[in-house]
Amino acid sequence: MASNSPYIVILVYPNYRMRNGDNGVTFECEDPILFRTQRAETLSDLRSLISSKLGGSETRKIGRVAYRLLAPMGNGVFRFQLFRLLGDEHVRVMFDVYGRIMVEQVMDLSAEVGHYDRPLAPPPIHVAVPVDEAEEGEEESDENYMVDSGDSDLSASGDQDECVPETPVPTVARHVLPPPHPIPALSAVPSHYHSLDLDAMHERTPFLDTGEEDYNLDGGVEFRVGHKFRSREAVLQGVKNYSIHRSAEYRVIESDRLKYHVQCRQAENGCQWSLRVALRQNLGYWEVRRVGGVHTCLAPTMSQDHRAVQASYHFKPSYRKVWTAKQKAIAQIYGHWEELYNEVPKLLQALQSYFSGTIFVLRVKPFYDGHLLVCDYSMFDKVFWSFPSCVKAFKNCKPFVSVDGMHLYGRYGGVLLIAVAQDGNNNILPIAFAIVESESTESWSFFLTNLRHHVTPQNGLLVISDRSQAIKAALSADDSGWHPPRAYHAYYIRHMAANFMTRFKSAEDKRYLINAAYSPNRAGYEWYMDVLRGVSPAMVD
Known part of the structure; x- marks a missing residue:
């Protein structure tokens, strides 16, 4: 099970509770388990390792296992996101990431723990929720949905007014496992992951499932299935704000009076982010129906081609808006003018100290x-x-x-x-x-x-x-x-030559003046000045 890799400290949260905080996803439980081990190569080996650390005389069954990893949210903001381990390859990638990038950090794992004589989870409720990673171009049939008890507003009783055709949920309960979350190739991991400041990583607006409409108009939260917008214009504005906040660009795949479908411009490079929003005609609002993955393109900044950006976001800001935004950005980075003037004495004293x-x-x-x-x-x-x-x-x-x-x-x-x-x-x-x-x-x-x-x-x-x-x-x-x-x-001879040219409009005489100024001896200086005096005495006055 283990290789010759260095030891890794693992903190396991059995039967965890997950919360969204300022730094992203966190795990909570009454008795977390801390231990040191070498890397595991398969998911079954990892489950056996967790089971052996639980203690007790009876054997425990380990269900779903997940871990949290820092992911970029744009504009230099990082946030912990949840990644589920759905196969051996995911386990190997997880240990590779921690071994190469976060070797000094504790690996946080969550695990569902139960007994062999009873199920790990209650029977599924018949609620259709879009799978995050559905392939582009597939029909929105029931094959693209998984069972989940967290979105009761998407029950079969309310789906008949959705304008996008859907296959009704069958009467027999079944689970459709989602495909794995996209994991960036290890060779593409940026260098700034090697020096992360965990205390400084935070997101301005943590996600709160409040049910409010037009929830993403400030671009500060992630899109979630089931959230609502009052109008199509609010959908467009929400997508623009989100993309600008994340420094990511998108392309429109499908757009009409009933639905709006976009995906990341880096889709051909492996980024799986996409979004589908549809109009629920009977209820009169737009609703997020599918969110495909998270941004893995790790774009540090948006394109500097302003025409391309304006064409992409269908928005041309006025000069005043751009100027105001620049002033706000300067204030956020450097501080306000009045406050900085008060810091001048401290700065000068610090210079003397150091x-x-x-x-x-x-x-x-x-x-x-x-x-x-x-x-x-x-x-x-x-x-x-x-x-x-x-x-x-x-x-x-x-x-x-x-x-x-x-x-x-x-x-x-x-x-x-x-x-x-x-x-x-x-x-x-x-x-x-x-x-x-x-x-x-x-x-x-x-x-x-x-x-x-x-x-x-x-x-x-x-x-x-x-x-x-x-x-x-x-x-x-x-x-x-x-x-x-x-x-x-x-x-300065440059200033004198500029003034000379403005008054006399003679490039040749200007060269004589410059040569006089650069003469290494007085004889050479007097010769050039005599030439200028012969052209016009006013040139040497």
């Missing part, structure tokens, strides 16, 4: 409610920071720094100011950063003063910038520390 020597200067300003000053609150104004590795590296860089700003496009805007240096291999090295409200003289003075004081105290530096008047005013301030001979100011 990167000793980190420099930061945080400025806040008073907060007013109308014309009243609120004493216990302050408002973010500006922040400067630099890392000790940047300060140390600049000592070995070329003696110049380039400064520029970049506008931020969040809710509250702002500008990111940055200073970069260049090493001997012409690699760019960022050395200082600041976030300010705008590129004003005050903001540039705040940034350049702290840059000079904390990062670049060396003499003889060259500061390169665009022709911003705010930068020029900040560098010219009496207390800036950027006056000759300690520092010099120059402009």
